Amino acid sequence: MLTAQFHVLADSGFSSIALLNGLSALGLTFSVGMKRSRQTVEGQALYEITSQQRRVRLQGLPDLDLWVYWIWLPANQKGERIQRFVITNRQRHPQTVRTFGRRRWKIEALFKTLKSRFALGKFAQKTKQGVCRFLCLSFACFLLCHLEYLNQDESGTEESVPDGGELAERLKWTLVGWVRLVEIELERAAILAVLDEQRRDAT
Known part of the structure; x- marks a missing residue:
C-alpha cells in the first residue's frame, strides 16, 4: 500500500x-x-x-x-x-x-525561506504550542510573500527564483508601512516639543 x-x-x-x-x-x-x-x-x-x-x-x-x-x-x-x-x-x-x-x-524553497528569512532555525522550539504558533506565522508570511511575487509577475513566467528577503521587505512596507510613518510623526512631534521648550528656556 x-x-x-x-x-x-x-x-x-x-x-x-x-x-x-x-x-x-x-x-x-x-x-x-x-x-x-x-x-x-x-x-x-x-x-x-x-x-x-x-x-x-x-x-x-x-x-x-x-x-x-x-x-x-x-x-x-x-x-x-x-x-x-x-x-x-x-x-x-x-x-x-x-x-x-x-x-x-517549491517545497525546499518553502523550508529554506522559513529557516533563513523567518528565523525558524533560531527559534526556541521547546514546546509543541510554540512550534505550531511559529509554523503558522511562518506559513502566513510565506503565503503573503508568494502572493506579492505573483502580483509582481504579471506575465506568469518564472525567470528566476524569487528573493524571499526582498519580497518580505517590500511586503512589510506595503502592509504596515503606515505604522512606521505614524511612529516617525510622533517622534518628530516629540523632538519639536523638546526644541521649543529649550528655546523658551533660553529666552
Missing part, C-alpha cells in the same frame, strides 16, 4: 548509498538529485553523459538499475543557467522528472 502511494523526492544531500539501497529494498520509487561529478561503475561522471533516460549503474550501487536525467534551472541574477542531475529507479519521461523536480524545489 505504501509503495503505491509514495514517490520519494530528495536532493543531492540525501543521495547516499545506504539511503538508495534502503529505498530500493522497501520497493519505493524515487527521484533523487545527484552531484554532477557522481560516477558510474565505468568511471564516467554524470555531466559527461550526453543523452537522458540512459540506464546507468553508479559506483557503490552496482546492482541497482538507475536512469539519469537533468534539468535546467531558470537563469540566476547573473544570467547563468544551472544544470541539475536526477536519477530514478524507474524509467520515466523527462517531462515527468521535471514535474517532480519542480514540486520538490
